[in-house]
Amino acid sequence: MKTNPQAGLLAVWLVIPLSTSASEEARQLRLGHFPNITHAQAVYARAGGQFERKIGVPIKWSSFNAGPTAIEALFTDAIDATFVGPNPAINGFIKSRGEKFVIIAGGASGGSGLVVRQDADIQNEKDFDGKTIATPQLGNTQDVAARVWFGERGYQLREKGGTLTLLPLSNPDQLTMFRKKQIDGAWTVEPWLSRLEFESGGELFLDEKKLWPNGRYVTTHLAVSKRFLAGNRKLITNLLAALVEVTQQINADKAAAAQVLNAELKRETGKALPDAVIARAMERVEFTWDPISSSLRKSAEAAHKIGFLRTHPDLKGIYSLTTLNEVLQEKHLAAVAE
Known part of the structure; x- marks a missing residue:
């Protein structure tokens, strides 16, 4: 009986996994943010490469004007994670029945x-x-x-x-x-x-x-695709460690951070901010890894009250802060609450 060598090769190819290991982590991170001061950690790290050095893989950055567009990019698998505001995250979580993403850290309060x-x-x-x-x-x-x-x-x-x-x-x-x-x-x-x-x-x-x-409420937090989180635990741990470190760097010297942020904002938007503008903006924003979860729930109740959410918001499972708290414990910092 004659055999078909090509068929044999095809059969072998079909059982070979596309990646070298089922547990192999991603070779890049597709990360969204806004070119705003309230997304300072992302802007700062995009300028200085702190996130990439910590996670060990390149980042493909995506810039958005507002949250609904960023959440839609998560839905369509155009990005793996994004810095985003509370209400688009609430809407997206409810729309997806909690299946698409979780919030893993804060970013900013105020502003x-x-x-x-x-x-x-x-x-x-x-x-x-x-x-x-x-x-x-x-x-x-x-x-x-x-x-x-x-x-x-x-x-x-x-x-x-x-x-x-x-x-x-x-x-x-x-x-x-x-x-x-x-x-x-x-x-x-x-x-x-x-x-x-x-x-x-x-x-x-x-x-x-x-x-x-x-005077504290969440303006920005970090959301990640559930599928990406499940397959890239080490990468996400390192990303959160970098987020904490960058936040500390910004808070340690806001004047120096403002110069870095302004240069990057000029690169991203084509225009630098006047010194007085960025100085006042930095004063109004608290940079934090705490997602200030109580304010998110209050925002959800408010959105329901005005009819943006038709049913009472069930946000159970919207947070996944265990990894962040492990990072904070290792750095001898206080845990954050869900």
């Missing part, structure tokens, strides 16, 4: 608020009738915060028969329309808060930290 034009005749909470306020993206963290705050003060949106307009606009477009007096204010995040103040004559009407216990 969000409402800036208004000085000539917009806004002196107090009662002056927003007929005004147009921008947010970075429909459903992003600042957008939900704005909707909750205005709703609690009795405002109805124009599309629902009210007098207030909330307009989703990218941060650069906010700056342009603010200067042209086409919007009256913006609820956004650093460094755009400070840019609206220094570059466009805006005035900080509300620092969001005033709305939170002890």
